[in-house]
Amino acid sequence: xxxxxxxxxxxxxxxxxxxxxxxxxxxxxxxxxxxxLRSDFSGFNTITNSAQYTNEVMNYALFTPLVQYDDNLQVxxxxxxxxxxxxxxxxxxxxxxxxxxxxxxxxxxxxxxFTFDMAKTPETASLLGSxxxxxxxxxxVLDSLTIHFSFARPHAQALEDFWWAPMPQHLLEGxxxxxxxxxxxxxxxxxxxxxRFVEWRANERVVLERNPDxxxxxxxxxxxxxxxxxxxxxxxxxxxxxxxxxxxVDIDVMPDQTASIEQRSGDARLHAFPGRxxxxxxxxxxxxxxxxxxxxxxLAQAVNRQEIIDALLKGHGVISTxxxxxxxxxxxxxxxxxxxxxxxxxxxxxxxxxxxxNGDGMRENAGGQPLRFVLLxxxxxxxxxxxxxxxxxxxxxxxxxxxxxIEFQTMLQQHRNRExxxxxxxxxxxxxxxxxSPFSLLHxxxxxxxxxxxxxxxxxxxxxxxxxxxxxxTDPSEQRRIWREFTEVLQEEQPLTFLFWIEELxxxxxxLDGVSMDPRGEFxxxxxxxxxxx
Amino acid sequence: xxxxILRRLLGAVPLLLGIATLVFFVLDLAPGDPTAFYFSxxxxxxxxxxxxxxxxxxxxxxVRYVKWxxxxxxxxxxxxxxKGRPVADILIETLPxxxxxxxxxxxxxxxxxxxxxxxxxxRQNTLADGLLGGVSLFFYSMPSFWLALMLVLLxxxxxxxxxxxxxxxxxxxxxxxxxxxxxxGRLGDRAMxxxxxxxxxxxxxxxxxxxxxRGQMLEVVRQDYVRxxxxxxxxxxxxxxxxxxxxxxxxxxxxxxxxxxYLFSGAVFVEYIFGWPGMGRVIVDGILQRDYPVxxxxxxxxxxxxxxxNLLADVLYAVADPRIRYE
Numbered sequence: 001x002x003x004x005x006x007x008x009x010x011x012x013x014x015x016x017x018x019x020x021x022x023x024x025x026x027x028x029x030x031x032x033x034x035x036x037l038r039s040d041f042s043g044f045n046t047i048t049n050s051a052q053y054t055n056e057v058m059n060y061a062l063f064t065p066l067v068q069y070d071d072n073l074q075v076x077x078x079x080x081x082x083x084x085x086x087x088x089x090x091x092x093x094x095x096x097x098x099x100x101x102x103x104x105x106x107x108x109x110x111x112x113x114f115t116f117d118m119a120k121t122p123e124t125a126s127l128l129g130s131x132x133x134x135x136x137x138x139x140x141v142l143d144s145l146t147i148h149f150s151f152a153r154p155h156a157q158a159l160e161d162f163w164w165a166p167m168p169q170h171l172l173e174g175x176x177x178x179x180x181x182x183x184x185x186x187x188x189x190x191x192x193x194x195x196r197f198v199e200w201r202a203n204e205r206v207v208l209e210r211n212p213d214x215x216x217x218x219x220x221x222x223x224x225x226x227x228x229x230x231x232x233x234x235x236x237x238x239x240x241x242x243x244x245x246x247x248x249v250d251i252d253v254m255p256d257q258t259a260s261i262e263q264r265s266g267d268a269r270l271h272a273f274p275g276r277x278x279x280x281x282x283x284x285x286x287x288x289x290x291x292x293x294x295x296x297x298x299l300a301q302a303v304n305r306q307e308i309i310d311a312l313l314k315g316h317g318v319i320s321t322x323x324x325x326x327x328x329x330x331x332x333x334x335x336x337x338x339x340x341x342x343x344x345x346x347x348x349x350x351x352x353x354x355x356x357x358n359g360d361g362m363r364e365n366a367g368g369q370p371l372r373f374v375l376l377x378x379x380x381x382x383x384x385x386x387x388x389x390x391x392x393x394x395x396x397x398x399x400x401x402x403x404x405x406i407e408f409q410t411m412l413q414q415h416r417n418r419e420x421x422x423x424x425x426x427x428x429x430x431x432x433x434x435x436x437s438p439f440s441l442l443h444x445x446x447x448x449x450x451x452x453x454x455x456x457x458x459x460x461x462x463x464x465x466x467x468x469x470x471x472x473x474t475d476p477s478e479q480r481r482i483w484r485e486f487t488e489v490l491q492e493e494q495p496l497t498f499l500f501w502i503e504e505l506x507x508x509x510x511x512l513d514g515v516s517m518d519p520r521g522e523f524x525x526x527x528x529x530x531x532x533x534x
Numbered sequence: 535x536x537x538x539i540l541r542r543l544l545g546a547v548p549l550l551l552g553i554a555t556l557v558f559f560v561l562d563l564a565p566g567d568p569t570a571f572y573f574s575x576x577x578x579x580x581x582x583x584x585x586x587x588x589x590x591x592x593x594x595x596x597v598r599y600v601k602w603x604x605x606x607x608x609x610x611x612x613x614x615x616x617k618g619r620p621v622a623d624i625l626i627e628t629l630p631x632x633x634x635x636x637x638x639x640x641x642x643x644x645x646x647x648x649x650x651x652x653x654x655x656x657r658q659n660t661l662a663d664g665l666l667g668g669v670s671l672f673f674y675s676m677p678s679f680w681l682a683l684m685l686v687l688l689x690x691x692x693x694x695x696x697x698x699x700x701x702x703x704x705x706x707x708x709x710x711x712x713x714x715x716x717x718x719g720r721l722g723d724r725a726m727x728x729x730x731x732x733x734x735x736x737x738x739x740x741x742x743x744x745x746x747x748r749g750q751m752l753e754v755v756r757q758d759y760v761r762x763x764x765x766x767x768x769x770x771x772x773x774x775x776x777x778x779x780x781x782x783x784x785x786x787x788x789x790x791x792x793x794x795x796y797l798f799s800g801a802v803f804v805e806y807i808f809g810w811p812g813m814g815r816v817i818v819d820g821i822l823q824r825d826y827p828v829x830x831x832x833x834x835x836x837x838x839x840x841x842x843x844n845l846l847a848d849v850l851y852a853v854a855d856p857r858i859r860y861e
Contacts, residue, residue: 034710039819043618050577125584131576178588181618202617202627203819204707204811228710232809237686240704244694409566409824430576440576451579 031225033529035249036232043186046164047119050127056523062191063165075159088154088474095145098215101168102196109147113139114169123177194222194527205230223530248512251522253505255314261507271517274327275504279426281497286457296494298348302397304340316503322487323437330434332484338491345397363398372400373421378408387424435471458495538860546841553837568615568824612827621831632812636797639735647740651747670741682734682807705809731808750782783854791847
């Protein structure tokens with residue numbers, strides 16, 4: 001008996017060790033591609049979602065948006081195989097007949113209208129309906145595969161209003177709009193895209209499998225049999241997973257990790273691509289001394305942005321001049337950013353009445369008040385280091401900055417309530433529509449609205465006129481001219497000082513083929529991800 | 535005994551209510567609000583307002599408190615703002631994972647700590663005793679996040695790189711092909727994933743227990759009854775393990791109750807570093823996002839577990855020491 005128990009124990013231990021010892025590479029099944037990111041997805045529902053990676057997985061894997069973007073960021077047909085723009089007042093989309101929901105039902109114009117109407121219902125509190133579709137008034141089904149959208153006003157980039165995926169009406173109708181955010185569907189979606197939803201374990205993984213019926217016209221079935229999207233919150237263990245073969249794509253790489261990825265170029269590949277995140281210093285334009293454009297311009301000229309990019313971003317960033325990213329088709333081309341020039345900054349500050357009157361090296365105004373303000377930032381390593389560098393740089397021109405790094409929510413509350421001098425923060429563009437962001441951030445109509453995005457209380461008639469013109473211009477060359485002028489005014493006025501666009505960083509295993517990334521997102525080629533023989 | 539347990543449980547009710555109330559109002563005082571996850575500047579202010587209405591945040595705090603309490607007592611923990619799903623579902627999914635991690639660590643802390651302490655005591659003032667004492671002190675004084683990252687570096691990254699026979703997975707609770715494994719395969723897979731996080735949680739606490747157990751054992755072996763046991767000719771291991779050990783355990787059991795909160799708070803960052811899908815991460819995300827229903831439910835649950843853990847420690851006294859009786 002004793003011997004028997006011991007033998008059983010030995011056998012169990014041996015089996016355990018055998019199970020443990022295997023090569024981790026082979027643990028990952030041949031046709032299963034594993035990607036990992038730091039935070040969990042929010043519900044998979046176009047109408048209620050506001051999270052970027054969730055949106056990408058919906059647009060590229062689970063669902064089929066009306067339109068997609070090509071390599072040149074031009075709109076291309078997707079679910080809508082063709083369209084007619086009716087002047088600048090409406091658009092008619094003709095949908096593909098071969099796209100089906102994963103439960104077998106056809107995807108029709110009724111689904112598109114349902115999604116649009118729900119997004120436009122105020123109770124759903126939809127980002128899509130309230131912000132991205134603000135210029136679209138109504139949808140009308142012409143037949144099961146044809147839908148007509150009428151515009152609220154002529155506006156720029158009208159086709160780009162439709163970069164979103166319809167939701168299935170037959171599974172979501174009957175849910176009260178205010179409850180849509182809590183619909184069980186969002187955690188077990190029935191999609192229409194190249195991958196079907198299989199499983200979602202909170203904070204652990206989302207599993208997708210290939211949809212064998214995905215239409216040939218949209219690229220046919222995906223390359224990978226299965227995609228596992230793992231959630232790994234800590235960046236260094238995340239990268240360790242990539243190096244030890246546990247995952248094939250690391251979505252969240254930090255600038256200081258790029259060197260170790262490049263050292264292991266046999267195993268891993270770094271993806272550095274232009275991002276959609278711009279960092280800026282928001283001056284409180286309603287408060288002295290920032291109500292004086294000379295002071296704002298002087299402060300902007302005293303900040304050495306290239307030094308920050310080189311030292312803190314390891315070169316993975318570019319100086320920014322506005323909210324329009326340099327890679328965008330409507331970017332107005334080579335506009336010189338306000339140059340780093342401490343002498344010019346000093347001259348401007350003196351002209352504005354700020355000189356060193358008591359010989360302490362810091363500037364004061366005629367009333368003896370020092371040029372001193374609080375620079376607010378939320379607590380993360382990059383932001384903390386940037387504000388400290390800005391503090392040191394501004395000291396060189398006699399400006400005293402008190403750095404205040406606080407928890408994100410607290411920072412956001414002060415920023416939203418306009419209770420700050422200056423703030424260092426970032427902003428992510430949700431889509432490629434150029435006009436919406438300047439309006440929210442800089443238009444004077446938003447300057448007094450409580451909790452609006454114009455938290456710096458920017459009021460500038462020239463900017464207002466240009467933003468209004470840019471929103472309604474429908475001709476691309478006209479738009480480019482307007483945004484050029486807009487950007488030039490920004491350089492001069494510096495209502496906000498845009499510092500840099502960061503390059504997004506990700507890494508993938510050398511075994512994984514078909515990966516490429518650009519501003520369209522980390523998951524844009526998920527359809528083609530496949531494991532090679534290497 | 536059962537009357538004592540019942541009394542303690544009843545006594546815990548006002549305590550837990552007090553904790554829940556305190557957490558509710560402290561959370562309300564904290565700046566920020568749950569709609570902040572919509573921080574894209576493109577969101578019109580009226581959408582934020584609509585969300586606040588959907589979440590019931592337009593109500594004054596006392597109304598929300600009464601509503602939350604009454605729902606809570608009927609077993610309704612509400613919906614998570616951030617996740618859009620019932621809080622109860624989140625707890626059912628993540629609590630067992632935290633219990634696996636903390637439960638394993640608790641057992642290991644106790645077993646390893648006492649074993650090392652007793653072993654040291656028996657070999658007092660030898661080289662082995664000194665070495666183990668030094669090692670314990672090292673683990674005891676190391677910051678846990680550093681220890682965690684070193685374990686990953688050595689037993690995962692370097693072990694893989696240098697081709698060691700066993701390299702532990704750095705994150706997760708199971709492999710992606712877990713469902714395809716057989717019984718032993720699954721067991722092994724889980725053990726492999728549990729190894730590093732459990733070791734991180736265990737090492738520092740076990741080192742502390744070992745030092746206590748050693749000191750306590752040294753004191754007990756000098757007692758008269760131990761000398762009597764030796765004098766009547768009992769073998770040394772019987773003397774130590776049967777007669778001395780039990781008495782030396784009493785203060786260690788106190789520590790066990792005191793360590794529970796450490797274990798749970800330690801689990802929060804261990805879950806973060808090792809990507810363990812437990813409740814600690816839920817609570818941290820909940821706090822950062824001001825996801826009030828989630829924070830309320832999880833902190834309440836942690837409080838319940840700490841209270842129960844202390845009760846368990848008190849009950850274990852009576853088991854270890856027959857002189858202690860609860861009437």
